[in-house]
Amino acid sequence: MKTIVYSETGDPSVLHLVDRMVTEPGASEVRVRIMVSGVNPTDWKSRRGSQPGESLAFPDVVPNQDGSGLVDAVGAGVSNVAVGDRVWLALAAYQRANSGTAQEYAVVPAERVFLLPAAASFDQGASLGVPAVTAYRALTVAEDGPRRLHPGALDGKIVLVAGGAGAVGHAAIQLARWAGATVITTVSGPVKAALAKAAGVHHVVTYTDSDVAAEIRAIAPDGVDLIVEVAPAQNSDLNLKVIRNRGSIAVYANHGGDLMTLDVRKHFSLNVRYQFLLLYTVGIEVVQQAAAAIHEALVDGALPIGADAGLPLHRFDLAQTADAHALVESGATGKVLIDVSAS
Numbered sequence: 001m002k003t004i005v006y007s008e009t010g011d012p013s014v015l016h017l018v019d020r021m022v023t024e025p026g027a028s029e030v031r032v033r034i035m036v037s038g039v040n041p042t043d044w045k046s047r048r049g050s051q052p053g054e055s056l057a058f059p060d061v062v063p064n065q066d067g068s069g070l071v072d073a074v075g076a077g078v079s080n081v082a083v084g085d086r087v088w089l090a091l092a093a094y095q096r097a098n099s100g101t102a103q104e105y106a107v108v109p110a111e112r113v114f115l116l117p118a119a120a121s122f123d124q125g126a127s128l129g130v131p132a133v134t135a136y137r138a139l140t141v142a143e144d145g146p147r148r149l150h151p152g153a154l155d156g157k158i159v160l161v162a163g164g165a166g167a168v169g170h171a172a173i174q175l176a177r178w179a180g181a182t183v184i185t186t187v188s189g190p191v192k193a194a195l196a197k198a199a200g201v202h203h204v205v206t207y208t209d210s211d212v213a214a215e216i217r218a219i220a221p222d223g224v225d226l227i228v229e230v231a232p233a234q235n236s237d238l239n240l241k242v243i244r245n246r247g248s249i250a251v252y253a254n255h256g257g258d259l260m261t262l263d264v265r266k267h268f269s270l271n272v273r274y275q276f277l278l279l280y281t282v283g284i285e286v287v288q289q290a291a292a293a294i295h296e297a298l299v300d301g302a303l304p305i306g307a308d309a310g311l312p313l314h315r316f317d318l319a320q321t322a323d324a325h326a327l328v329e330s331g332a333t334g335k336v337l338i339d340v341s342a343s
Contacts, residue, residue: 004102004321007060009049012322012329015063015102022105023098025075030113032087037101037318037338038066038126040167042279044329046093058097063321065093067101068116068125069341078110086116088125090133090287094280101126102321104341111284114291120298123313127167127305127335128294134279135171136290138228138250139179141275146179149293151300154181158220160242161185163230164201165192165333168252170311171303172228173199175293178302184219186212186235192333199310213241223247232274233257240266248273311335 001022006014025031043064071085081087092108093100099108116125139149139159146153159176163169164185176183177200185196186207193204205215216224216238223244229235232249234256239249240263251274279287297303305311312334316324321338328336 001104002318003062003104004100004318005060005062006047008052008056009047009054010052011048012044012325014047015322015325017319017321020103023107025073025078025107027076028078028110029075029107030071030078030081030087030110031073031105031107032067032069032089032113033072034067034101034104034106034340035069035122036067036126037064037340038129039064039324039328039336039338040066040130041328042130044325047325060097061093062098062100062103062106063093063325064101064338065089065091066126066129067092067106067340068122069106071113072105074110080110081113081115086118086122086125087113088116088128089113090129090291091280092129101340102318102338104318111288115295117295117298119301120303123337124298124303124305126337127311128171128303130279131167132171132175132294132303133287133290134168134252134277135175135228136293137277137279137282137286138168138172138252139176139226141250141273141277142226142248143246143273144225148289149175149179150296151178152180154179157181157225159183159226159228160216160220160224161201161228162235163187163255164196164199164204165310166230167311167335169196169228169230170199173201173310174303175297177201178297178300182219184216184224195310195312195333197310198308207238213238216242220244226250228252231256233260236260236262240270240272243270243272246271246273248275251276252278305335307334313337315339
């Protein structure tokens with residue numbers, strides 16, 4: 001089978017196409033014929049490491065955490081999926097050398113494999129894992145709930161999504177709206193504003209405006225209930241100005257810097273909760289809970305992708321995986337997908 005691997009950290013040129021034997025799934029494992037592989041910033045960051053030429057935990061690694069495909073074989077004890085099922089994957093490559101989705105067949109723990117509804121495309125399936133599960137987690141950490149998303153779960157809530165044109169921001173807008181929230185987003189300009197509107201956001205604010213806080217407060221006079229935050233260092237002052245008493249700020253990335261300064265007394269007075277989240281360490285139970293809600297949202301048609309839905313697609317062949325990684329690393333807007341197998 002055709003497989004992409006890298007044996008040391010570095011730029012996209014460390015990615016190589018090789019031929020390997022298809023392996024059998026062990027107990028509690030599933031072999032998936034990968035149709036589409038999704039590329040996320042976490043994939044190129046793992047490939048880069050802290051510096052070029054670092055040794056890896058394994059002799060080589062197959063990249064990419066997200067993907068979709070068809071169950072090809074199952075190991076002993078697997079009951080959540082069966083041969084022939086259409087599925088999507090989350091955290092496929094986490095702590096595993098040969099399970100990434102940049103290959104024709106991936107053997108993955110069954111607990112990371114989820115049914116893909118008939119109405120959902122393989123492109124959608126490959127776009128879910130990191131973005132949608134992260135967005136779900138961010139929307140379910142508030143002190144005043146909800147703990148699970150479903151239609152009506154966020155009725156009466158106001159959610160602010162920082163960077164609504166990104167993949168996680170896009171999923172957060174869609175899931176929050178599906179759950180009943182009023183959704184505001186901040187973006188850099190008209191192009192990304194159009195994408196956020198296509199995703200279904202109710203209100204768009206340009207973060208370069210002279211008084212962003214006043215614009216948000218005009219929409220949410222009592223403050224926003226929850227902020228899905230991509231750039232906490234840059235946005236900490238704004239967040240304090242617009243968060244309501246007992247509001248929560250869910251931080252999933254560090255765009256703009258690793259360090260931030262907080263006014264302790266002002267945060268005390270508002271009982272603000274900061275919740276940091278990293279998908280790799282939230283626990284498989286959280287991932288599975290998210291997957292169950294994402295399944296419902298897919299069935300309801302709440303997670304469309306493509307330019308018309310605010311998430312442009314960029315396509316590559318498996319042999320072009322290095323180019324796909326380079327595009328994501330460049331900060332391109334939209335979702336980068338790799339066509340692995342013919343349907």
